[in-house]
Structure formats: structure tokens, C-alpha cells
Amino acid sequence: MRYVVFLVVALSMLGCSSRVPLTRGLIKDYGLSSSDIPKLQLYISDGILLEKRMMKIDKNIDSTNYGLKKVEDYYVKQTYFKKETPCIAVSAVADKLSVAFEQSGDALGFVSASGNASSTYNYQPAKRFSHDTLETRPSGEGFGNWMVIGEDTYADTSYKVLIRNNLPYLLVDKTSLKNYSIDARKVKGLRQSDLKPK
Numbered sequence: 497m498r499y500v501v502f503l504v505v506a507l508s509m510l511g512c513s514s515r516v517p518l519t520r521g522l523i524k525d526y527g528l529s530s531s532d533i534p535k536l537q538l539y540i541s542d543g544i545l546l547e548k549r550m551m552k553i554d555k556n557i558d559s560t561n562y563g564l565k566k567v568e569d570y571y572v573k574q575t576y577f578k579k580e581t582p583c584i585a586v587s588a589v590a591d592k593l594s595v596a597f598e599q600s601g602d603a604l605g606f607v608s609a610s611g612n613a614s615s616t617y618n619y620q621p622a623k624r625f626s627h628d629t630l631e632t633r634p635s636g637e638g639f640g641n642w643m644v645i646g647e648d649t650y651a652d653t654s655y656k657v658l659i660r661n662n663l664p665y666l667l668v669d670k671t672s673l674k675n676y677s678i679d680a681r682k683v684k685g686l687r688q689s690d691l692k693p694k
Contacts (some may be wrong), residue, residue: 514670515539515580520591521613522668533588539580542664544604544619546575546638546648546655575650576639577604580667593617593667607667615625616665621646621657623624 516522520536528536552569577597586603587594591610594603605622609615624646642658649655 502579514675515667516614516670517541518666519614519616520608520669524613530588533593534585536585537667537669538583538585539667540583540619540664541579541667542662542691543579543660544577544651544664545642545658546577547658548573548653548655548666572655573653573655575653575655583666592620593666604650618663618665619659620663621648623647 507540518536518563550571550573552571556564581597582599583595585593586596586601591607591608594651595606596603605620606617608617625644628643628644628645630641639658642660644656645663646657647654648657
């Protein structure tokens with residue numbers, strides 16, 4: 497009996513997972529305008545870590561042995577967007593979406609390759625480095641082996657951008673798309689020759 501309950505719960509959870517990549521083709525298929533996109537519930541496909549490391553060095557003379565004393569203090573500020581964090585587009589212009597994760601209105605940019613209907617909206621930091629750098633950390637930090645790919649500004653702070661594997665892209669909840677299905681028809685037009693003389 498327990499196995500049946502587990503199976504029903506597992507199947508119902510799978511049925512709830514209706515998130516699909518947001519693509520230019522999907523926007524076109526559903527007839528979404530730039531004013532419709534901010535009404536969609538969006539999610540990110542993978543985590544994004546914004547990190548700023550600062551070091552403060554105090555150099556002075558030790559009063560007990562009159563030697564030079566150097567104290568290094570490290571401060572790390574992190575902002576982490578976990579996989580499938582919900583977000584909302586605050587602006588949609590051509591191939592670029594600005595996406596907010598908090599009510600403060602701070603946004604990250606996601607872009608799609610123009611002219612490619614299957615292209616997803618990938619995260620695009622303000623400055624992308626030419627070479628990704630693997631950042632190895634102690635396992636206790638929880639973000640070991642993430643790649644530094646560029647720099648971005650969030651909440652008025654400049655950060656290094658780290659990702660796990662590939663660039664995160666936007667997902668949309670398929671149920672939110674149902675609100676925007678459009679009954680459309682193509683008008684052929686009317687020619688003089690179509691009119692019957694009276």
C-alpha cells in the first residue's frame with residue numbers, strides 16, 4: 497500500500513512540472529507582445545552566484561615587540577539565485593529581457609539570439625570575460641568548482657558572476673501561457689474581381 501501512495505505522489509509531482517524554456521518561437525506561437533511577457537511567471541534554469549570579495553589590510557607596529565604587524569581581513573558578499581528561482585520580466589525589448597527577482601526592481605539581463613526561433617533567453621552579464629575561469633573553493637563554501645564568467649551589477653553593487661555549468665536560461669510555466677492563447681485568423685483580402693457586378 498505504501499508503494500502505491502508513493503507512486504501516486506511521485507506521478508502527481510511530475511504532472512506539476514510544466515516548465516519549458518522561453519524561446520522566441522514560443523513567444524511567436526502564443527502571439528505574446530512585449531506587454532504580455534511581464535505577466536508571465538518565469539524561472540531560471542540553473543543557479544547564478546554573484547560574489548564580491550574584498551580584503552582589508554591593517555599595517556601597523558606591534559606595541560609589545562615593536563615589530564611590523566600585518567592583519568588581513570577578508571569580506572565576501574554573495575547574492576545567490578538558486579535553480580528555478582521565480583522571477584518576472586520588468587521590460588521586454590526585441591531580443592532582451594530585464595528580469596527582476598525581488599520587489600526592489602533590481603534586474604538581470606537575459607538575451608536571445610536574433611533570428612533563431614528555438615533560441616532560449618540566456619543570462620547575459622553586463623561584462624562577459626573572454627575566458628571562463630574555474631574557481632576552486634573549500635567544500636564548506638558550497639560553491640566549489642563554479643566558473644567565473646564575467647561581471648554584473650545588482651542592487652548597486654558590482655559583482656563577479658559565477659555559474660555551475662552552462663549559462664542559465666529562462667523557463668516559463670506552461671500554465672501561465674494558457675492565459676494568452678489567441679484566436680487568430682489570417683485575412684486573405686478582398687479584390688475587385690471578387691465582387692459580383694450588380
